[in-house]
Amino acid sequence: MTKADECTAFASPLALALLLPLAACAKQVSSVVSAAPDTPGFLLGAWHGFIFPVAWVLSLFLPDVAVYAVPNNGGWYDFGYFLGIVVFGVGARKTKTVTVVKWRERR
Known part of the structure; x- marks a missing residue:
């Protein structure tokens, strides 16, 4: 194994170990979580996840199409x-x- 291979093999897990705690600090802003009756919940979340590939392609060309509903009701x-x-x-x-x-x- 060359010195460059050893460095690469060591750097990838190290980068992951450093970025994982940073990702754990991510929090959804409370202003986008709504409790209104018309706020997207579990069923609309499942539908949006199901149509994600189509919505993603459309979002590249149409500015009014998004792949994720904001505001939503949070965890559900x-x-x-x-x-x-x-x-x-x-x-x-x-x-x-x-x-x-x-x-x-x-034979």
């Missing part, structure tokens, strides 16, 4: 958004695994 919207992306949307791809086994006779 975030949880629905997460489920929409991971379970119902991008992460729910059907895959087909084919295993081929070939037998050879040994």
Whole structure:
């Protein structure tokens, strides 16, 4: 292993270890969390997560389209958004695994 490979192998986990506590300090601003009845909640969060790929592409070209609703009701919207992306949307791809086994006779 070269000296550059050792440095790279050490720098990546170090950068992650330094950035993780910084990410833990992230907090949603209370002015964007609303308790009004028409504020997006869990179900709209799930829907927005499900349509995320389409909304993301549209947001590149249309300034009125966003991928995340602000204001929202906080944690429940975030949880629905997460489920929409991971379970119902991008992460729910059907895959087909084919295993081929070939037998050879040994001589």
